[in-house]
Amino acid sequence: MSLTPTRLLLVDDEPQILRALTPALAAGGYAVETAENAGEALTRMAADPCEAVILDLGLPDMDGKDVIRRIREWSEAPIIVLSARDLESEKIAALDLGADDFVNKPVGVGELLARLRASLRGRDRRFAAQAVASFGELSIDFAMRKVTIEDEEVKLTPREYDLLRTLARHTGRVVTHRQVITAVWGPEAQVDAQFVRVLVAQLRQKIEAEPSRPRILLTEPGVGYRLRVDDER
Amino acid sequence: MKFRVTSAWRYPAAVGFVVTATLVADIFYRMTGSSRLSMIFLLPVLLSAFLLGSGPAYVAGAVSFGTYLFLVDPRYELSFGSPEDFNTLFVFSVVAGLTGLLAGRMRDEAARSRSRAEATEALLDATREFSDASDETFIRERLAQRLSSLVHGPAFVSDEPGVEKPGWRVRPLAAGESELGCAAWSPARGLSSDEAALAEVLVDTGAAAVARARLAAGKTEAETRARTEDLRNALLSSISHDLRTPLAAILASASSLHQFGEQFAPDVRQDLAATIQEEAQRLDTFVANLLNMTRLEAGGLAVQRAAFNLPEVIARTVERRTTAGRHPVLVSTPPDLPEALGDPVLFEQALGNVLENALRYTPAGSPVLIAAATERGGQLCVNVKDEGPGVPPEDIERIFVKFFRSPGTARKPGTGLGLSIARGLMEAMGGQIEARNRQDDTAGLSVTMRLEACP
Numbered sequence: 220m221s222l223t224p225t226r227l228l229l230v231d232d233e234p235q236i237l238r239a240l241t242p243a244l245a246a247g248g249y250a251v252e253t254a255e256n257a258g259e260a261l262t263r264m265a266a267d268p269c270e271a272v273i274l275d276l277g278l279p280d281m282d283g284k285d286v287i288r289r290i291r292e293w294s295e296a297p298i299i300v301l302s303a304r305d306l307e308s309e310k311i312a313a314l315d316l317g318a319d320d321f322v323n324k325p326v327g328v329g330e331l332l333a334r335l336r337a338s339l340r341g342r343d344r345r346f347a348a349q350a351v352a353s354f355g356e357l358s359i360d361f362a363m364r365k366v367t368i369e370d371e372e373v374k375l376t377p378r379e380y381d382l383l384r385t386l387a388r389h390t391g392r393v394v395t396h397r398q399v400i401t402a403v404w405g406p407e408a409q410v411d412a413q414f415v416r417v418l419v420a421q422l423r424q425k426i427e428a429e430p431s432r433p434r435i436l437l438t439e440p441g442v443g444y445r446l447r448v449d450d451e452r
Numbered sequence: 453m454k455f456r457v458t459s460a461w462r463y464p465a466a467v468g469f470v471v472t473a474t475l476v477a478d479i480f481y482r483m484t485g486s487s488r489l490s491m492i493f494l495l496p497v498l499l500s501a502f503l504l505g506s507g508p509a510y511v512a513g514a515v516s517f518g519t520y521l522f523l524v525d526p527r528y529e530l531s532f533g534s535p536e537d538f539n540t541l542f543v544f545s546v547v548a549g550l551t552g553l554l555a556g557r558m559r560d561e562a563a564r565s566r567s568r569a570e571a572t573e574a575l576l577d578a579t580r581e582f583s584d585a586s587d588e589t590f591i592r593e594r595l596a597q598r599l600s601s602l603v604h605g606p607a608f609v610s611d612e613p614g615v616e617k618p619g620w621r622v623r624p625l626a627a628g629e630s631e632l633g634c635a636a637w638s639p640a641r642g643l644s645s646d647e648a649a650l651a652e653v654l655v656d657t658g659a660a661a662v663a664r665a666r667l668a669a670g671k672t673e674a675e676t677r678a679r680t681e682d683l684r685n686a687l688l689s690s691i692s693h694d695l696r697t698p699l700a701a702i703l704a705s706a707s708s709l710h711q712f713g714e715q716f717a718p719d720v721r722q723d724l725a726a727t728i729q730e731e732a733q734r735l736d737t738f739v740a741n742l743l744n745m746t747r748l749e750a751g752g753l754a755v756q757r758a759a760f761n762l763p764e765v766i767a768r769t770v771e772r773r774t775t776a777g778r779h780p781v782l783v784s785t786p787p788d789l790p791e792a793l794g795d796p797v798l799f800e801q802a803l804g805n806v807l808e809n810a811l812r813y814t815p816a817g818s819p820v821l822i823a824a825a826t827e828r829g830g831q832l833c834v835n836v837k838d839e840g841p842g843v844p845p846e847d848i849e850r851i852f853v854k855f856f857r858s859p860g861t862a863r864k865p866g867t868g869l870g871l872s873i874a875r876g877l878m879e880a881m882g883g884q885i886e887a888r889n890r891q892d893d894t895a896g897l898s899v900t901m902r903l904e905a906c907p
Contacts, residue, residue: 233697233700233701235697235698235701235727235730235731236697236700236701236704238701238705238723238727239700239701239702239704239705239708239724239727239731240704240708242708242712242716242720242723242724243704243707243708243711243712246708246711246712246715246716247712277693324696324697324699324700325696325699325700325701325702325703325704326700326703326704327703327704327707328704328707328708328711328712329707329711331704
């Protein structure tokens with residue numbers, strides 16, 4: 220943990236949620252600021268940007284997705300969507316607009332803190348622009364396009380490698396089916412999500428010890444995939 | 453080809469004209485002795501031609517001719533005496549023949565166009581009636597009646613495909629590809645081809661109207677279904693929000709205490725525990741509301757009717773609903789207020805819903821006013837005033853309708869259930885509830901609840 224606490228903006232229109240979450244987030248090492256509506260959140264971010272945002276999608280004055288779009292115009296701060304809406308399409312739209320992760324209400328603070336840590340670490344990694352990334356025993360050499368598990372090379376097809384690289388480049392973020400398709404098949408491709416599932420299954424056969432119980436390449440049901448960051452629960 | 457009924461009485465009538473003319477001619481002959489009677493015999497021919505048509509005119513001509521021949525000198529013989537008489541008779545027959553022909557044609561033409569006009573009129577009338585009607589059964593009934601009066605015989609319209617029967621004419625009701633049943637009629641007499649054609653056009657018009665009515669009915673049904681679906685979705689998402697928000701606060705607070713309990717300062721721990729308590733209460737209220745709604749709808753609400761202390765219930769309601777403390781709630785109750793007659797539990801529920809609604813729409817920091825008073829009719833009233841946006845006058849009654857949300861409030865969380873349940877509860881215990889926009893200097897909604905006072 221750095222010496223100055225990470226500044227975190229918590230946006231929710233329900234005061235009791237703000238009241239309930241603030242102490243734990245503070246105890247987790249964050250300097251928590253709160254906003255009850257989109258206007259206030261955007262003003263705060265513009266005046267003195269926070270390093271991470273926890274955002275409720277159902278705000279009274281503006282759709283939460285628009286808030287994501289506005290913040291993403293100039294800020295790369297991790298945005299974690301906190302929403303009672305369990306509509307898959309809403310989450311996917313939020314992620315496609317640049318949210319890093321989502322958490323469904325109700326959520327325990329343990330999970331929220333873990334997601335927050337993963338998102339922040341992922342962002343640090345993404346900005347480190349290192350040539351080699353490692354996830355547990357798995358490591359990827361981007362320069363050599365080489366993937367190894369416990370120093371043993373794994374042969375991947377070009378598409379499998381593209382998928383792994385995409386997820387690795389988005390460390391700490393959930394990558395939607397659409398984003399995978401764009402990265403692997405190209406933006407114009409008309410590919411069914413089924414192809415993504417097949418490709419993921421193939422990749423898991425090669426990198427997971429137990430492909431049926433993945434520990435590295437995790438599924439977010441109905442939404443997409445993400446690579447597990449080391450210190451996640 | 454006759455357009456009108458070829459009824460038998462036209463020919464006797466023509467003969468009657470001739471008989472009359474003969475009598476007149478005979479009287480004339482006896483009085484004057486003149487034998488120039490041809491003009492008199494031309495009259496029945498002309499009359500028959502104009503009034504009865506060409507056929508009777510010819511008959512009248514022939515009979516007149518014979519009678520005339522019989523009457524002229526030598527009398528009572530079918531012969532004529534002089535060449536003048538022959539000339540007269542010859543000219544008479546030609547004139548009678550031509551007159552009959554021309555007059556008959558004119559008459560037939562007039563009758564035909566009149567009958568066409570009537571047919572067009574009838575069809576137009578039917579079309580107008582069918583197009584105004586939206587009920588399929590009504591269209592079928594009226595079509596049968598119109599057919600029946602057109603063919604002067606029984607007619608029916610069925611929604612089954614028809615089977616040919618002797619003496620019955622059956623025509624399917626068809627619009628495009630779809631079979632809508634059939635129409636059948638049994639004419640009392642032979643129909644002219646125009647009448648038969650009119651009957652068929654009438655059936656086709658009816659079929660088009662039935663098809664349109666079905667389409668319209670289908671559309672309405674689809675719209676109703678879509679509206680119900682929208683309502684259900686709105687309710688579901690609203691319920692999930694209203695259930696999950698307190699749950700989220702409870703889970704967050706409880707897991708915080710569980711994970712960081714030791715590190716928190718005592719006041720933080722207190723605050724989290726208070727949140728858990730308040731949100732659990734909120735959940736309870738919400739579940740009670742859902743239950744009450746179900747019971748109100750099913751008619752299974754047990755209503756107690758007892759005397760209760762109104763200020764006490766108001767105070768308890770306010771205490772329970774305003775723990776978040778974002779708004780001051782100012783309560784004024786006169787000290788000499790009589791006891792109210794009703795169900796204290798249900799009244800608390802109803803007042804709680806009204807208060808919650810007021811708190812929801814009042815900007816943070818603005819007060820909500822609750823005032824109890826005795827009214828002139830001996831009723832007790834409790835008035836709740838907020839400083840929210842109010843409701844457009846045209847919607848003021850509809851705020852008590854289930855799921856109705858005033859257009860300006862759609863972004864605020866809420867189910868549109870609270871006030872409708874409040875009204876249901878008040879009415880169940882014999883009270884009333886009404887809303888109006890505030891009449892004093894402040895904008896906002898004013899809701900008044902009335903209960904009987906204990907005598």
